[in-house]
Amino acid sequence: MGVGELTEGSTGRFDTAVADLDDGRRVVVRVPNSPEAAEELAAQVRVLRALSAGVRGVLPFRAPEVLGEAGLGSSRVLVSDLLPGYRVEAGHVPPGPGVATSLGAALANVHAIPVSVVRDAGLPARSPAQVRDEAERLLDRAEATGLLPFALLRRWSTALAAEQLWRFEAAVTLGGVEPTAFLLEDTDLGPTVTGLLDWHGLSVGDPATDLRWLASAPTAADAVYDGYLSSAHRAPDARLRDRARLYAELEFAKWLVHGHAAGSEKVVADAVALLESLAEGVGETALVSADAVDVDDALARVGRMSDATGEIVDTSMQTDTYDPSLMSMFTQDTSEDDSHPADQVTQPIELSLFSPDEAATEPAARPAVDITEQSDSHEQDRDDSARNALRRWTATD
DSSP states (O other), rough: EEEEEOOOOOOOOOEEEEEEEETTTTTEEESSSOOOOOOHHHHHHHHHHHHHHHHHHHHSHHHHHHEEEEETTTTEEEEEEEOBBBOOOOOGGGGGSSSSHHHHHHHHHHHHHHHHHHHHHHHBBOOHHHHHHHHHHHHHHHHTTTTTTTHHHHHHHHHHHOOOGGGOOOOEEEEOOOGGGGGEEEEETTEEEEEEEOOOTOEEEOGGGGGEEEEGGGHHHHHHHHHHHHHOOOHHHHHHHHHHHHHHHHHHHHHHHHHHHTTTTTHHHHHHHHHHHHHHHTTTOOOOOOTTTOHHHHHTTSSSOOOOOOOOOOOOOOOOOOTTTTOOOOOOOOOOOOTTTOOOOOOOOOOOOOOTTOOOOOOOOOOOOOOOOOOOHHHHHHHHHHHHHHHOOOOOO
16 A cells, blocks of 8 residues: 655645555545544545445545544544546636536535425525624624724615625525636537535535635636526526625625724734725725616516515525635626617726735735716616516526
8 A cells, every 4th residue: 555645835824645455446544634624534534434225326526535533542434535627716717618617516506405305404594684694793703803994884785685696596605616616627529517526514504605716717617607597407596606706705704893892003004904905996986786686676677566675585504604815806897888878887906815824924915996876877778687587587498
């Protein structure tokens, strides 16, 4: 049997090695190097054991198989099979078909896993109302520090108060996955996701949490959403992108709250600098796009129902934790309607965030961002959009 280090040249939360067994199999041996990593590893094992052969059989990519566990002092060792493939970081996902569309399709297939798989395994679940309440509590904590820029407080408060933003059907999610969790291989069809490594955050919640990483890959966002929608197993969510963007921005608030709670002046100062740069970048623009038309709006505009909002699906989600890898914001949609000025584009804001170990690195330079408010659409255009949204919705029945 041969053993070698398995690394990508970065400082991770696990000590990992690859071993060649006498029977020809290659396995991965993983040991956590912190209490937090140990908890993550335990959650990973729990989820992988909950993925039945039936669930694995319907997924178009592989999940690791748990081959064994063992004690190592106060920690644990996990042995799993080695999945082949390469990974792409968010900022390196190219635009257009290929890696981006395959990642989107893979996420859609995860979100199509039956909710019962998560609930039967006793994994976390929160309703849309709980997701919203949790975001509101985070904003309250950030505001209580007295260091949150007012422009962001207003922007986020307005989004949290927008009822249409929270009319979503909860689904199985990965709890805020990054694209590096997916393994790709080059096939006759181009780059294709063939494996998913990180399952520890599996829960029931808002699918938008798994798309927040697109804040770091704005040029690939459209292709990722195209891939996602082409493989989605449910009616389109008109506000998916808005919520994903909100979750990405709230990572900055989490960093502030983290630093304040830890009593770290260094983290707080960094968080304030990042928040001020973000506030300058987004300006006075509203986070919830004015041109998206949801199903309720569509039905109301064609006279098929009253203005009643209806019931929110009471399924659930797990809250994502602070993620220091998000470094830029989404590009807004652009319009090709010549009767209106072109929508302005939110340029990516390149921000280097401190990791929770408070590494002393300077934030990256903050480029100027030209953002203007979108002009109001004419009523006729809104009516046309409403009818189109209704047709798309009814076509999914």
